[in-house]
Amino acid sequence: MGAWKTDNQKNRGKAGSQSVEDLNYIFIGDRIRECRKERNLTQACLARMAGITPTHLSHIETGCTKLSLPVFVRIAKVLKVPADLLLYEAPLEGGAVRESIQRMIGEASVGELNVVYDVLRTTVDSLGQNVGNYRIEPEKGQ
Numbered sequence: 001m002g003a004w005k006t007d008n009q010k011n012r013g014k015a016g017s018q019s020v021e022d023l024n025y026i027f028i029g030d031r032i033r034e035c036r037k038e039r040n041l042t043q044a045c046l047a048r049m050a051g052i053t054p055t056h057l058s059h060i061e062t063g064c065t066k067l068s069l070p071v072f073v074r075i076a077k078v079l080k081v082p083a084d085l086l087l088y089e090a091p092l093e094g095g096a097v098r099e100s101i102q103r104m105i106g107e108a109s110v111g112e113l114n115v116v117y118d119v120l121r122t123t124v125d126s127l128g129q130n131v132g133n134y135r136i137e138p139e140k141g142q
Helices: 025-038 043-050 054-061 067-078 083-087 095-107 110-132
Strands: none
Touching: 025 054, 025 067, 025 083, 043 054, 043 067, 054 067, 067 083
């Protein structure tokens, strides 16, 4: 998932194609807001540093406006984040992965758990055959 809308979210365009109309500006705005807050920046400060007005930044963060590529790049540079971090969900790390998996397992039915087990078993087998002795090493202290 991320900034690209799924086929069900698309208003126009061919299924599988990615165009400007397919961008999810609300997602991008949310990611910009999250990164800004993580860096303890106000909207006014980020806007000034990116060369836009605070109102424009507010509209970007709420997904009420389409931002241009130059503005997008300037915001990413000011936030010191790769552009893809603003376009795609960040991968989970360490304990967050375990917590997320445990939450999903806890909410799954027995039938769903069987499907998950089959998919995981097949994935691990395939990785072992195609990547060569692929092993998922436990984290230290596990």
